[in-house]
Amino acid sequence: MSKKIKDFGIEKTLKNLGIKEENKGTSVGGKYFASGKTIESFSPVDGNLIAKIKTSGESDYDKVIETAEKAFKEFRLIPAPKRGEIVRQLGQKLRQYKDDLGKLVSYEMGKSLQEGLGEVQEMIDICDFAVGVSRQLHGYTMHSERPGHRMYEQYHPLGIVGIITAFNFPVAVWSWNTALAWICGNVTIWKPSEKTPLCAIACQNIMNEVIKENNLPEGISSVLVADHEIGQKLVDDKRVSLVSFTGSTRVGRMVSTNVAQRFGKSILELGGNNAIIISKDADIDMSIIGAVFGAVGTAGQRCTSTRRLIIHESVYDEVKNRLVKAYGQLKIGNPLDETNHVGPLIDTDAVNMYQEAIKKGKKEGAKFIVEGEVLKGKGYESGCYVKPCIAEVKNSYEIVQHETFAPILYLIKYKTLDEAIAIQNDVPQGLSSSIMTQNLREAELFLSHAGSDCGIANVNIGTSGAEIGGAFGGEKETGGGRESGSDVWKYYMRRQTNTINYTAQLPLAQGIKFDL
Ligand code: UN1
Secondary structure (H helix, E strand, O other): OOHHHHHOOHHHHHHHOOOOOEEEOEEEOOEEEOOOOEEEEEOOOOOOEEEEEEOOOHHHHHHHHHHHHHHHHHHOOOOHHHHHHHHHHHHHHHHHHHHHHHHHHHHHHOOOHHHHHHHHHHHHHHHHHHHHHOOOOOOOEEEOOOOOEEEEEEEEEOOEEEEEOOOOOOOHHHHHHHHHHHHOOOEEEEEOOOOOHHHHHHHHHHHHHHHHHOOOOHHHEEEEOOOHHHHHHHHHOOOEEEEEEEOOHHHHHHHHHHHHHOOOEEEEEOOOOEEEEEOOOOOHHHHHHHHHHHHHHHHHOOOOOEEEEEEEOOOHHHHHHHHHHHHHOOOEOOOOOOOOOEOOOOOHHHHHHHHHHHHHHHHHOOEEEEOOOEOOOOOOOOOOOEOOEEEEOOOOOHHHHOOOOOOEEEEEEEOOHHHHHHHHHOOOEEOEEEEEOOOHHHHHHHHOOOOOOOOEEEEOOOOOOOOOOOEEOOEEOOOOOOEEOOOHHHHHEEEEEEEEEOOOOOOOHHHOOOOO
């Protein structure tokens, strides 16, 4: 390994997390194997090879599914609060490994160390949340229309839950799904992004300790580091009851259709195109911080990243000038160095997409007030560092309607709040939104049924950084899925209505008479 890796203590981190120079990408509990091709994980931070991974082949897939099916038969019999205890222990392990896992997230994915640690904190939080929920998997009871009958509903585990995740939240999204899936009595199979396989292997290694210490069936937690063909198998497989997919709208559309075709369930977390409305009554200081963090945090690679600012004409110039000034102060560089604000994009493909978007925007008439640029020279050798940029646009531009996973912020001017809300809603996606205002009427209108059409609508905070306690997800082309908090656990269970007759008669519902 290179000297640079040693400088940030990465070598020790990898060792602590059980990452070797060559890793096997299939794991069922503590059993590792792999028959597929070998891939390499490079860090966007410095371009160095972190480790190699032998991916899962077709034969591995069947083994994983069979072991998972077997494990489910056992695991579903463990009482839910006892399954909660397993998740509690995972949360404890994550506390223990937080520094290492956060650092690996930062190094393999490129987000700032603080955000890497924040992601692990989300994992810990969802574990705590799920422990509580494990004692509350409740259904309703209702009054039967028939005398001497009792009617109620209950929730049962589904079986195998397939989790397909994206590179941008390489560990948290797995935990949102697994923590809930497990307390509900399911077993999970995770297909992580091929861009961040080591984060997945590290999580599995941590979970394996819990499995071993509690003598649990190994198949409750599996990982398949594999290409999209194995992902497709998971999507098409009748034995996989629920597929939770996080990724692009393009792929999500296929996943959703394929899973529906076999009457499976899916949870979709697809693209966002999130806007902040900055009203005439906004606190401008707060608005600038919220907008800049939303746009450049995670180098614009969150599905909740702020992509559009819809600004009232009376404060437009002030906001614009202050944004330009704030962007001038941004420090772009190694995300493990906490003095930097912006790290690299995930890879050079993402850099190309950033450049393409800028080109396309310019062609459509976008006026860049902070120009974009691919950074070169010392510290930028990986070729993944870009300058966050800002452009004045019309909302109708094709590029503005599209989610580009990069730090490009679009400014749009408005006159009335109705117009601002219409602009905010006039995109195909519907994930996150916010309004900056100190005016109660404006805030309430924005949150009303005549307001934002997104799954998340905030007042006086930005579009990103949702807490795990609320249901997370969005409408329209974002896919309609919900993950993490609130009553989302219900997605991971099948619902059953039970009617019990404790009389010696058999009255039929709806007053139907059927005498023999
Ligand atoms: C994502 O970008 O895929 O709200 C998820 C946030 C995070 C989750 C983002 N809690 O920014």
